[in-house]
Amino acid sequence: MRMAELSAGSGVPVATVKYYLREGLLPPGERTSPNQARYSAAHVQRLRLIKALTEVGGLPLASVGAVLAAVDGDETPHETMGVVQQELAGAPPKVSDEAAAWASGLLHDLARRHGWKWHEPENRTVGNLVAALATAKELGHEKLAERLDEYFELAVRVAELDVEVVTGLTSFDKIIEAGLVATVLGDRIFTGLRHLAQEHVSRDVLRRAPGR
């Protein structure tokens, strides 16, 4: 298909498509003349993916580039998903050393009890978790952390479901893309369901809560 059809099919304006081509986010089409190129269904899908990552996932374009480079690289599926996750996580915010040490201790205990290992301090997922837990402590809301084991057990069940959804697919490229979609959209979907459920579950409880 031509550029105009590529734009219409993906819902991405022509100027934006050209920008993605220049930035290398979208691979070039097949040249048919000095001024024209032919694009395929894979180009439409790639544009939809970029749109999902930026508009729904809220990722900055630099992160989208890094994520797509990992997807296009030749690591194993497990390594690729690891790189993708680190890019999605972003750099952890600064917290006080004391609170960070406390949060880090909590996570180490949790990991030890479950026989898990991870590599620190490069692991941004761990870094962000430590920062969030440390911030809760600094605010005097350690109760969230006291129930960490229960949250963790539910998170494992969600992850098992995620992995089932993704690995039901049969080609490598589909698995990596589905992993990416499951991570970015899956986070938004689960968080949305959780908020709806909070609203419902808390309705009666909060009505009985102490007034001002």
Added chain:
Amino acid sequence: MRMAELSAGSGVPVATVKYYLREGLLPPGERTSPNQARYSAAHVQRLRLIKALTEVGGLPLASVGAVLAAVDGDETPHETMGVVQQELAGAPPKVSDEAAAWASGLLHDLARRHGWKWHEPENRTVGNLVAALATAKELGHEKLAERLDEYFELAVRVAELDVEVVTGLTSFDKIIEAGLVATVLGDRIFTGLRHLAQEHVSRDVLRRAPGR
């Protein structure tokens, strides 16, 4: 305490504290002379909360202002948390009408099966959920949506835990603040745990996945 101590105690620079005072994010201190004011522990806590919302929660300052206005307002706890959630959710991204109708239908069926109700279309939580599900469909990853009931049941269990954590507190202000903390930090914490669990659960499965 004086401004210098307020800054040291909260880890927020003096210039930023002054900016928050001008913007009304932080209530004024008690004037002790034309050039000086006295601040309390409540000011330190409010600054820590602003820091948590911006640095860990990633909220823009305008949303922080709206969230804090809701917290300081005089609605019931349930109404306050509703306003807070809508502010945190942000405006949903645009998706195609067709995919949105499909996603909306899925959520309506889900709600009907569980006897739940919500107000549309003002509800941004629903709007964002519809957008995320619609985007998954547009990318050809409807499998995520096929397991929606299972995700939903786990989300309800997480929400029950959230509400237990929050309502264990005895004062209205603490409940609202804890609700806010549980929503912003709780989302980050659960998502982090889910990513760690995905990494662990997928390790063996992805190693057996088809190669390129």
